[in-house]
Structure formats: C-alpha cells, structure tokens
Amino acid sequence: MKINNTKYTRTLRHLADLGKMIEDYEKQVSARGHHCSEYYLTTMAYLINLYKYKTILDCGSGLTTAVLWRYKEFLRCDNIYTIDDNKEWLNKTMEFMDGQGIKYDKSHIMIGDKLDKKIKYDFISYDYSNMEARKELMWTMLPPRIDKRCMIMFDDAHKPDYEEVIREFCKEYKMEVWDLKYLTQREGWTGRYAVAGVK
Numbered sequence: 722m723k724i725n726n727t728k729y730t731r732t733l734r735h736l737a738d739l740g741k742m743i744e745d746y747e748k749q750v751s752a753r754g755h756h757c758s759e760y761y762l763t764t765m766a767y768l769i770n771l772y773k774y775k776t777i778l779d780c781g782s783g784l785t786t787a788v789l790w791r792y793k794e795f796l797r798c799d800n801i802y803t804i805d806d807n808k809e810w811l812n813k814t815m816e817f818m819d820g821q822g823i824k825y826d827k828s829h830i831m832i833g834d835k836l837d838k839k840i841k842y843d844f845i846s847y848d849y850s851n852m853e854a855r856k857e858l859m860w861t862m863l864p865p866r867i868d869k870r871c872m873i874m875f876d877d878a879h880k881p882d883y884e885e886v887i888r889e890f891c892k893e894y895k896m897e898v899w900d901l902k903y904l905t906q907r908e909g910w911t912g913r914y915a916v917a918g919v920k
Contacts, residue, residue, distance in 0.1 A: 722899050725771060732767040735795045739763065739788070742821060746784055750817050757848060757876050761915050762788045764904045765846055765874055768917070769796045774844035778866060779803040781848035782814040782830065790818060790825040802840075803830045806850045834862055841868035848876045856886045864894060871896075871920045878916040879906070891918040 739759060747753050762784060769777065777798050779785050782805040789801045805811040811832055818825055845863065849855050863873065873896070878884045891898050896918035906914035 722901075724904070728771050729767050732763060732770060732795075736763060736766060736788075736792060742787065742791070743784065745821065746787070746817060749820070750813050751783070756784050758905065758907065758913060760905045760907050761785075761874075761876055761913075764901055764915065766792055766796060767904075768872060768874070769798065769844055772844075772872065773797065774872065775799040776840070776842045776844070776868070777801045778836075778842040778845040780845060780862065781805055781850065782811050783848075785846050785848065786814050786825075786830070787818050787821065787823055791821070791823045801826075801829060802836055802842075804834055804836060804849070805832060806834075806854070808832045836866075838865040840866065841871075842866050843868045843871050845871065845873040846876075847873055852877070852880070852883065856883060859886070859890055863890075867894060867896075867920065869920065873918040874901075874915055875917070876905075876915050877913060878902075879912045879914050884916065887916060887918070894918070894920075896920050 739762060743759055746756065765785065766788060775798055777789060779789055779801065782803050786803045793801065811830065815830060847859065849858060875887050878887060888898055899917040899919055901916055902914040906912065
C-alpha cells in the first residue's frame with residue numbers, strides 16, 4: 722500500500738489534539754504501552770477517510786472508540802458500533818468519553834457480541850478480549866460481518882503466533898494482507914505494529 726502523503730498530512734492536521742486526548746487517557750484509564758498507540762489510531766483514521774468506509778465495527782473498547790466518535794465528522798462514517806467482553810472496561814471507556822465531551826450513541830456500544838450478524842461492516846478494528854480469546858473468537862465473530870469490500874485492522878501483529886493466525890484467517894477468507902508496520906511501529910511501543918486484511 723502506497724501512502725497518500727497529502728491525505729495522511731490532512732489526517733494529522735484533523736487529529737491535532739489526539740496527543741492531549743491520549744495524555745488524558747493515560748492519566749485516567751490506562752498506562753502508556755497498554756493501549757493502542759497513537760500511530761495505530763492515526764493510521765486507522767487515515768484509512769477510513771481515504772477509502773471512505775462507512776459502517777465501522779470497533780471490537781474492543783478504549784481509545785479506538787473515543788477516536789472514532791470524536792472525529793466522526795472527519796471520518797464521514799454513517800455508523801459506528803463497539804462491542805467488548807469486559808463491562809467494567811466498557812464503562813470506563815464511556816466515562817472517559819463523557820469527560821472529554823465526546824458525543825456518541827450509547828445504543829451502539831454494548832457488552833458481548835449482541836450485534837445483529839446480518840449487519841455487514843466495511844471497516845473493523847479488531848482488538849478484542851485477551852490474546853488467547855482473540856485468536857479463537859476471530860473465526861466466529863468476524864466472518865459473518867465482513868462486507869464485500871472490507872478492511873480488518875489487527876493490532877499486536879508483532880507477536881509471531883498471532884500474526885500467523887491473522888494470516889491464516891486472511892487466507893481462509895480471501896483477504897489480502899497489508900503490512901502496516903511502517904505506519905504503526907514506532908520506538909517506545911515494544912515493537913508493536915498492525916496489519917490489515919483487505920477485500
């Protein structure tokens with residue numbers, strides 16, 4: 722994937738206050754290194770905006786949820802849905818967004834996998850549950866929701882066993898694997914980077 726420098730710079734400009742939001746998040750919710758990086762978040766926003774994805778599924782609440790709702794107008798999304806398997810964490814996410822003055826539709830944020838499986842998504846951020854559960858659940862949670870044109874962004878692909886599962890999944894569902902290391906891996910994040918499966 723070639724980066725569109727003009728649109729990437731435009732994304733950075735629109736997300737100019739992201740650093741402050743992350744700083745607040747680290748004080749109130751999760752320590753640095755435990756949440757997804759600013760580079761993952763910026764890349765996610767860039768790709769959604771660039772490819773005009775409209776129906777977004779956020780698997781695993783947190784900073785991704787806050788970014789999707791805060792910058793919804795720039796992203797030009799029609800619908801955003803978030804699911805999580807941890808009620809306490811989900812509540813923390815909503816409390817953080819309330820404190821940041823972020824407007825969101827509470828009915829689109831829910832505990833457990835209760836979304837109608839008939840709804841298809843053209844962009845999915847997959848960072849759900851703990852790592853072992855994540856590797857298993859992708860095989861049942863994601864396939865019914867993949868639209869004809871869809872991108873799934875996977876964080877933590879620096880873990881070799883997880884990246885292997887991601888690549889197996891993408892092969893099974895005929896998705897091209899995009900290596901996003903050059904956009905999402907930076908010093909100070911224990912080598913973390915993301916990959917994407919694309920239809």
